[in-house]
Amino acid sequence: MKKSIVVLLILFMAVCAVFANGGAESKPAVKPTEQPAQKAPVVETKPAGTTEVEWWSYYGKANIEYLQKVIDAYNSSQSDYHVTIEYQGSQLELIAKMQSTLKADLPALFNCAVENIGMLIPADYCVSAQEYLNKDPKGWPELDHTYGAFKAAYCDKDGNLVGYPNGVSYPTIYYNKNMLEKAGIDPFSLTSLDKVYEACKKLVKGGYCTYGIGFHNDGGYYFNSSIAREGVLAFDNEDGYKGKITKCFYNDGGKVQDTATKYLQFYKNLYADKLAVAYGANYSSEILPLMASGDCAMMMGVISMTTKVLSTVKGAFEVGVIPLPSVTANGKRTGEPAGGTGLFIANNEKKWEMQGAYEFMKFCSKGEWAGYFAAMTGYLAPSTDAYNSEVYQTYLKKTFPAISVVYDSLSKSDDSAKMPLCAISSNIKSANKLAIETVSNYPTDESVANSLKLANDTIQDAIDLYNLSN
């Protein structure tokens, strides 16, 4: 009996092993540099019939409802393509699915955060939108009206468009305008982190509030953004725009180390003097209620939090917003680091679906629809067309006039504040975030030096490992 059961088990495992050895998976991994050139679709007449275009997204229910309106408008405006949107979990879960799904099962369109664009460029599941743009006889007029900083964030190192901004976020500081006026602080003078620290000290020591500032806990992103606003390149090959990143400069003994050290010292000083909300606090359930009750004067966050900020504050005070300061007073502050989510074309090898994805991207970028989505969600309008749309102008005038400060800054900006272009962006963000958390919890000079060294070593290891295998 036992022997026969053992034999049966072995046979079962052998059968499983046979099924597990799928044909698609037995192909050797292709290095990105050896990838066969993606076949761009030839501009030819689409066959009759409606092609289904599936869009994978990590937007939640509320945003998907707004996007459904855009989708319905597109679907009813033409009959060649029919777009449907499907929720696929969080950002990281969606990326994991994109990486593991067989090409034939991939959607035609997907969302991804702009700071992960370095991961998408060499990926075989993503196709650059530039290929379609090059062959598009009608062109893409809305591209010319897209804010330069945002457009640059979605291009590769050769300036080819990879995707298009769908929900443009932007690092900023929200503040209690009434409180800052009372304390005699000009919010537009907060152009560097030193000045933010001084303002927090004045507010707390002056008894205006308990905490000068609170931080959205996506620290890795703000670290990158602040370095970018400073105008400093923390990685070689111009942050990956002139070639592959091979070196992290956090400990270079030069300007980068100096800037990164000053950035961490900002947190060290704040927490040593107990001027900030405990790092890691949830912005929505902890920091915003503190702001609403007058216990916290400012919050470093992203512009997509506007709806939440306004609904929590409920008119208790006037909310203002300023662009992210640079690290030092000598910071460049001419670049605007982009954040948020973009649309990208997935390579499912179904040319008409991919073509439909490109056509839908163009539709989404139209002023009326991009402006609608920005107005409903609090994201920024990605182009002047969207900014000037009636729906967005109404939002600007009635809901949040203070946001015009951000557009003033955008109109004068260049594209110098880009995120590092590499496939290990999430490793960089994690290392940066850990450095901030460590310094916030142990606010000493030694902690600053050790955290920066650890971040540098962690990122360098990740870079080396990635370059070794790619």
Place this chain on the structure above:
Amino acid sequence: MIIPGEVVVITNYVTIQNLHLVNTYAGLFLTSLISGTSIFMMRQYYMQLPKDFKEAAILDGCGDVQFLIKIAIPLSVPTISALAIYQFVHIYNAYFWPLLVTNKDIWRTIQVGISYLVTGDVEEYGKILGAAMIAMFPTVLAFIFGQDYIIKGMVSGGIKG
């Protein structure tokens, strides 16, 4: 039991993909049909079954399979019931696997649906908690109706001789 689920999820997913079971009910439950924990617990139970049962059954002309079907399994109903309830709760509450093997909303489970309500910047706690309460019902019912079996199953696995 010492192997975390995350270690095998990749191979399981590749297997399900190659069997073309993505976006199917079979893809959702197939990998849950066999559980190391269940095998271990049932083995522990059967090991403490008195040998006298087996000897008496052999004397009466009962073969191994007959012994299993007519004696061992009926005796182990409380343990099987307890395991069934634990497994049901564990699989019912699974989030990552259903998210991974389904791409369309019509195949999604309620656990994935609850995460869909979390928009990130706009959190509707009322709806999320309401959905969580509804999602809890089957597991609460399972525990209410199966609590006798759960206790018997827990106890029977520990008694020897």
